[in-house]
Amino acid sequence: MTVIHCVNVVDRLTGRRRRFNSGFYADGTPAPRAGTIEEGLVLLMEADCIGGHNVIGYDIPAIQKLYPWFEPKGKVRDSLVEARVIWTNLFDIDTNAIKKNKRPEEFIRDRLTGTHKLSAWGFRLGEYKGDYGPAKEAEARALGLEGDEIRNFVWGRFTPDMDEYCEQDVVVNVVLFDKIDSKGFSPDALELETAVAGIIRLQEKHGFLFDKVAADALLHVLQVRHAQLSDELRKVFLPWYAPKRKLGRHDLIDPARDNKKFGYVAGCKATRVELIVFNPGSRDHIADRMIKLFGWTPVELTETGKPKVDETTLDGLDYPEAKLLVEYLTVDKRIGQLATGKQAWLGHVRRDGRIHGRVNANGAVTGRMTHSSPNIAQVPKVGSLYGEACRALFIVAPGFKLVGCDAEGLELRMLGHYMARFDGGAYANTVANGRKEDGTDVHTVNQRLLGLNKRDNAKTWIYAYLYGAGNLKLGSIVYDDMSEARRAAFNARWAPGDPREKALARLGLKTRRSIEEGLPALGKLQDLIKDKAKRGYIKSLDGRELHVRSAHAALNTLLQGGGAVVMKKALVICFRAFTALGWVHGVDYGFCANVHDEFQIEVREELAQQAGQIAADSIAEAGVAFGLRCPLAGAFDIGDNWAETH
Structure with missing residues (x-):
């Protein structure tokens, strides 16, 4: 302009x-x-x-x-x-x-x-x-x-x-x-969102410095591995013959006379076939081979009724071939995120060497931020395949450090807050003060209530529950937790398809009842929220209305919505604290990313420790500002790239 x-x-x-x-x-x-x-x-x-x-x-x-x-x-x-x-x-x-x-x-x-x-x-x-x-x-x-x-x-x-x-x-x-x-x-909600919008505008202008040299090197590694996996998978899944389809149906012929060349016999109907070469990028090919060669029983289906095939659905399978497929799909996805997709990071690096991602500070129905051009929230986590290498691409300028600050156990702390009206703060105390060493931490407590073998599976289960998962999904988590002997007995008893899905759903319902009966306050909270949701919305911490589309999503909407408001409040508190110190955004520091429950801040090296402590304290102060009955806590890390700070 x-x-x-x-x-x-x-x-x-x-x-x-x-x-x-x-x-x-x-x-x-x-x-x-x-x-x-x-x-x-x-x-x-x-x-x-x-x-x-x-x-x-x-x-x-x-x-x-x-x-x-x-x-x-x-x-x-x-x-x-x-x-x-x-x-x-x-x-x-x-x-x-x-x-x-x-x-x-x-x-x-x-x-x-x-x-x-x-x-x-x-x-x-x-x-x-x-x-x-x-x-x-x-x-x-x-x-x-x-x-x-x-x-x-x-x-x-x-x-x-x-x-x-x-x-x-x-x-x-x-x-x-x-x-x-x-x-x-609610004027409080409108004022908070207005303040957040101003900070996010500064963040978009500041951007996140991106290491293009390292990105090009990573792309080469991914492309080589992609080619290797393609060759390996085609050796594992050899070509096969399948009925040729015409207009959605098998290509059926009814020869009027014998044909020795093609083997047709007059009056004998036949179906044309074609040789299929395995395409590891085809979900249909993957599903077909896994079902026919290994007897895989898909638990989840797409809206069109096809087996759902992705890294998550295949990751739990024990076959070595499934592990190869998971790696291929993940590598293919990473290449898209890095270079070939519409939201590819390399395609959004500007002349200043930074990615200036767009943020809608209230893009989700829960009040969470949404991200685009590119979607920074989808940068893979450190623990995932090539996740560390991807996060390491997001760096800082010389003389600066990256400070990553996140809220600890935010959604469970929000759950503790809302349950406190029914249990006097007992669950909130477990979330905030429980210790893994003596088995009093929240995930070990949940593990015992659910009767699961592994603490990590209890953690997966409770977050799936809080995100509104149905009984089938919850049952699938229980299934993954089973010993090999119990799983074999379960499979022998329940045939693949509808019988097995119903059995898994019953398992999910059983564990759902176990947690709600073991934590009576949770059941009471569920009943209250579902009743409030009948009017089409529930109220969040700052008085805003969170619209609810279905009863099963009500609790998740409440917790995510509360968490979003808390993090926005913390962001404003943090920004104002920096400003009070005379720090100038874009000079002394700059917000690079706000993703769910974390801030990523580029800060002058000598200010990094102080900035991290202020950011962490801001999260706790936000909880106090809203009168939460479960204390919030923030933790921070300092590094040279995103892989080192979250």
């Missing part, structure tokens, strides 16, 4: 409209105005409160690029931020409205369903924003313009149409703010 043509303002209290511009349109005709661009910016800067749509993410940074002195002194409201908090179920609202013919054709045509674009809100609220951009682009094409010529024609000249469009943009925004205020939504 190189120029601001106009600044249009509407006073919500008086309704007064003012336009600020150069005084002339591109063709030389006078443009109505209340003052210059600079005078309009001063008006905004001195106001007690200003607002706009995506002003935190775009308008204010854009203005500051051309007018560095611009710094609003009053409160800033962002209708995009606030709308995202209030209407987290917007896709469902729009879908239902479309079914009732309450959205115009243009709304559907422009693919606005579920979006928070101001144009979408204009349609919803009956205050049409206008189509200046698309209309002008069509006009430019009709004139034979192309590329940058179109952009300059549409946005490079100040015209009366642009001026009117700018004012209508503000009018729609006023109507949206009126709608927001009419909801009487």
Whole structure:
């Protein structure tokens, strides 16, 4: 952006409209105005409160690029931020409205369903924003313009149409703010999200330094291993003949006469076959070979009824061939993440050597952040295959350290908080103060209640339960925990397919009852939350409404939502503490990533220890701020890359 043509303002209290511009349109005709661009910016800067749509993410940074002195002194409201908090179920609202013919054709045509674009809100609220951009682009094409010529024609000249469009943009925004205020939504939630949005904007600008040299070297290693695995798997899974399919059916022939060359006999129907060469990248091929050669019984199916084939479903199988497949699928995925996928890290490195990932601070229905361009949250963990090598690519500049801080056992601590009303804080004490050494830690306690052999499986089970897993999934975890003898007996008793799935579901139900009966407070909490969820939402810590689509997801929504709010509060506390010390974002430190329950912060080396302690303390302080009945705790690590800090 190189120029601001106009600044249009509407006073919500008086309704007064003012336009600020150069005084002339591109063709030389006078443009109505209340003052210059600079005078309009001063008006905004001195106001007690200003607002706009995506002003935190775009308008204010854009203005500051051309007018560095611009710094609003009053409160800033962002209708995009606030709308995202209030209407987290917007896709469902729009879908239902479309079914009732309450959205115009243009709304559907422009693919606005579920979006928070101001144009979408204009349609919803009956205050049409206008189509200046698309209309002008069509006009430019009709004139034979192309590329940058179109952009300059549409946005490079100040015209009366642009001026009117700018004012209508503000009018729609006023109507949206009126709608927001009419909801009487929690001011604490809106203020928290606004503060978080400002910090996340700084994080996006700062980015995460990426080691391209090491990335290229890792890519070579992955590509070589990918080729090796492909060869090994084709030697393991030899070509086979299968019925040839035509239009979704077997290619059946009914010869009228004998054919010695092809072996046809008149009157004898036959099915054409073809030689299939194993493709390790084909889920269908993998499922076919595992079922037919090894008798694999898929437990999970896709929505289309096919066996679910991925690293997770194959990882529990004992066959050496399955281990090869898991490695192949993982390596293939890593290559996509690193270099070949749409979200590939190498494709998002800018000229400054950094990846500037996008973050929607309230992108999930639970209030969690969502990530894109690329999805930093999907960088594999250190314990996974090539995970350490992947995380080691995210580095810091010379003279800086990476500080990684995360909340310890966040969701279980949230569970302890919510259970405390029923058990007086007993489970919260187990979560916060239990010790693995003497068997009083929460996972060992859960292991005993569930009757499982391994503590790690109890940990897997409880998180699956908290994430809303069904009985079949829970039963599958119990199945994986069985001794070989017990598993063999189980398989002998229950035939593959429906009988075995039902038996696994019964196992899951049994352990579900065991934990809820062993922890009566948990059962009571489940009953309470499911009852509250009947109205379509539950309340989170700061008063926001968390929309619930199904009863089984209610507890997970409550815990994830609470955890998200706590981490946002901690982020704001941490940022303000850094600011109070005189530290400047982008100079002394910079947030690189905020993923679920962790912060990654690039900090001057001499400040790293202090920054880590402040970040960890901020998590505990956030719990106190919300009056949690289970204390929160944060821990931090200092290193030179992400692999060393989480």
